Amino acid sequence: MKKILIALSLSFAVSSAQVQAADCSGLPSWSTLKTALTKARQEANGGLNLDMWGTLVNRDGEVCAVTFTGKSRSLQ
Numbered sequence: 001m002k003k004i005l006i007a008l009s010l011s012f013a014v015s016s017a018q019v020q021a022a023d024c025s026g027l028p029s030w031s032t033l034k035t036a037l038t039k040a041r042q043e044a045n046g047g048l049n050l051d052m053w054g055t056l057v058n059r060d061g062e063v064c065a066v067t068f069t070g071k072s073r074s075l076q
Contacts, residue, residue, distance in 0.1 A: 024064030027056050034067040041069040051075055 028036075037054040051070035058064055 022058055022060070022062035022064055024056070024058055024062075027058060027064050030056075030065040030067060033065050037067060037069055 033054050033056055037052060041049075041052055051068060053066070053068045055063060056065040
């Protein structure tokens, strides 16, 4: 039984790796997202002035870009 589960797990991993990259051609680039998020963070908008995360997702729900405004991801 364990051999079957291992084989199924390996098969899934291989088929997942063969999936094509997300189609993000109609979305802004990572650098455009980073610039816009940084600019929004610097504006006096009446908020709490906290660091933020930004994510671009295509219509299929695939993540195309992720960025943050702080010095490191652990500070968000």
